Amino acid sequence: MTAAAAKDDWIDRFEGLSKLEPRLRDVLTTRSQLVRLPEDTVIFGPGKSPDHLLLLLQGTVRVQQLAENGREVVLYRATAGESCVLTTACMLAYEDHAAEGIAETEIVAAAIPRGVFDDLVASSKDFRNFVFRAYSRRITDLFHVIEDIAFRRMDIRLAQKIVERADHGVLKATHAQLAAELGTAREVISRQLAEFQRRGWIAQSRGAIEILDGAGLRQLAAT
Amino acid sequence: MTAAAAKDDWIDRFEGLSKLEPRLRDVLTTRSQLVRLPEDTVIFGPGKSPDHLLLLLQGTVRVQQLAENGREVVLYRATAGESCVLTTACMLAYEDHAAEGIAETEIVAAAIPRGVFDDLVASSKDFRNFVFRAYSRRITDLFHVIEDIAFRRMDIRLAQKIVERADHGVLKATHAQLAAELGTAREVISRQLAEFQRRGWIAQSRGAIEILDGAGLRQLAAT
DNA sequence: CGGTTTTGTGTGACTAGATCACTGATCGAA
DNA sequence: TTCGATCAGTGATCTAGTCACACAAAACCG
Numbered sequence: 001m002t003a004a005a006a007k008d009d010w011i012d013r014f015e016g017l018s019k020l021e022p023r024l025r026d027v028l029t030t031r032s033q034l035v036r037l038p039e040d041t042v043i044f045g046p047g048k049s050p051d052h053l054l055l056l057l058q059g060t061v062r063v064q065q066l067a068e069n070g071r072e073v074v075l076y077r078a079t080a081g082e083s084c085v086l087t088t089a090c091m092l093a094y095e096d097h098a099a100e101g102i103a104e105t106e107i108v109a110a111a112i113p114r115g116v117f118d119d120l121v122a123s124s125k126d127f128r129n130f131v132f133r134a135y136s137r138r139i140t141d142l143f144h145v146i147e148d149i150a151f152r153r154m155d156i157r158l159a160q161k162i163v164e165r166a167d168h169g170v171l172k173a174t175h176a177q178l179a180a181e182l183g184t185a186r187e188v189i190s191r192q193l194a195e196f197q198r199r200g201w202i203a204q205s206r207g208a209i210e211i212l213d214g215a216g217l218r219q220l221a222a223t
Numbered sequence: 224m225t226a227a228a229a230k231d232d233w234i235d236r237f238e239g240l241s242k243l244e245p246r247l248r249d250v251l252t253t254r255s256q257l258v259r260l261p262e263d264t265v266i267f268g269p270g271k272s273p274d275h276l277l278l279l280l281q282g283t284v285r286v287q288q289l290a291e292n293g294r295e296v297v298l299y300r301a302t303a304g305e306s307c308v309l310t311t312a313c314m315l316a317y318e319d320h321a322a323e324g325i326a327e328t329e330i331v332a333a334a335i336p337r338g339v340f341d342d343l344v345a346s347s348k349d350f351r352n353f354v355f356r357a358y359s360r361r362i363t364d365l366f367h368v369i370e371d372i373a374f375r376r377m378d379i380r381l382a383q384k385i386v387e388r389a390d391h392g393v394l395k396a397t398h399a400q401l402a403a404e405l406g407t408a409r410e411v412i413s414r415q416l417a418e419f420q421r422r423g424w425i426a427q428s429r430g431a432i433e434i435l436d437g438a439g440l441r442q443l444a445a446t
Numbered sequence: 447c448g449g450t451t452t453t454g455t456g457t458g459a460c461t462a463g464a465t466c467a468c469t470g471a472t473c474g475a476a
Numbered sequence: 477t478t479c480g481a482t483c484a485g486t487g488a489t490c491t492a493g494t495c496a497c498a499c500a501a502a503a504c505c506g
Binding site for chain 4: 405429
């Protein structure tokens with residue numbers, strides 16, 4: 001019993017699954033598999049549709065859109081406690097789409113086979129809510145991406161990104177990576193960063209940006 | 224029996240629902256409601272989350288994203304035989320998003336209350352497939368929109384739109400409407416159309432575009 | 447009917463962003 | 477320490493979005 005409790009306690013990390021009735025918790029634990037994937041693993045992508053739903057226990061998955069000309073945009077990130085629920089849509093996709101999911105760090109996840117996923121959706125209202133809420137969140141993310149790309153200025157979006165993704169005032173990323181993140185060209189990032197630096201908001205070094213004036217950045221980001 | 228058959232035959236218009244077992248067809252027909260909505264009805268939108276899933280029998284629904292500055296982009300259209308599944312996500316949305324669905328023509332639809340939707344998802348694998356496939360298709364549409372906006376040139380996108388939405392070689396739309404469709408500014412459309420006209424591909428009149436050289440447009444669109 | 451208002455379109459000037467074609471700097475490995 | 481790869485800076489040029497208009501065709505209306 002204690003062993004079982006230890007084995008299924010990952011379920012409680014998912015808000016929305018914790019209320020699941022014991023029988024279904026059992027189904028989840030016995031019929032899913034804990035997997036550990038190294039950084040940069042391609043979880044799904046063109047020509048690689050997944051046959052499992054991943055519930056992330058550790059690490060983050062970056063989902064990005066690829067264009068033929070080699071450019072990219074990041075659509076969203078799934079972090080621990082979330083699921084790659086859009087993969088369930090990919091599982092059924094009649095069309096192979098140009099998005100891919102990549103392990104941004106090493107990840108630990110519970111992999112639920114397609115059939116089990118279907119069983120759970122059928123038998124648990126809580127699980128259904130979990131799934132549809134996850135969908136809702138992801139779709140909202142996509143709406144935000146569209147709004148950003150279509151209607152917001154690059155300088156604002158870049159300032160936001162820097163503030164949002166900096167760790168202790170430092171963002172480790174090359175200009176090219178930031179360009180891929182925002183779906184623009186590397187030169188554009190270089191020029192914007194030069195301007196931010198001129199204003200004294202950041203200091204640059206190879207592969208890293210140090211925030212000197214977070215307030216300045218945030219004020220621009222809030223515009 | 225004939226009456227019942229007449230009443231539920233709309234189900235067969237939905238590929239993916241036609242195989243539904245009789246008992247569930249009954250649930251669908253008895254617990255859903257046929258509704259007729261006039262053109263330009265706002266089906267869902269900011270501050271107006273729907274409590275029904277609509278299965279479209281006639282007409283088309285346009286789903287578009289609104290920005291604060293008044294600009295718009297069309298995300299996708301749902302036509303007869305399809306469902307507004309993303310509304311199911313909206314039903315649960317913890318955040319009110321800036322997309323809205325509008326009846327582009329008068330529409331006739333079967334409205335399924337949220338509770339019935341949940342029951343059907345629980346009890347029918349076919350219905351689950353129907354729902355998830357519909358999700359998949361919409362998400363794919365969103366990916367396309369993102370790719371278009373981020374990476375494709377306006378002239379190409381405009382040429383595509385014209386070819387795609389023209390009816391018998393004529394597209395009835397103002398420059399402002401096309402701009403909203405593609406998420407750009409009216410002037411940009413005016414200038415591109417002037418160029419298309421200069422090349423002899425189209426003729427313009429107030430509120431309408433006539434295609435003179437579809438091959439030229441399609442060739443550009445294919446780039 | 448003529449006059450006013452609304453709606454649709456045309457255009458020049460300017461700013462922002464993307465693309466191209468380079469340069470030089472820095473880092474790590476051979 | 478030299479070489480190749482990666483990272484960043486920059487001018488020129490093109491495309492797209494913004495602003496501020498002018499003007500014409502329809503719609504409205506007394």
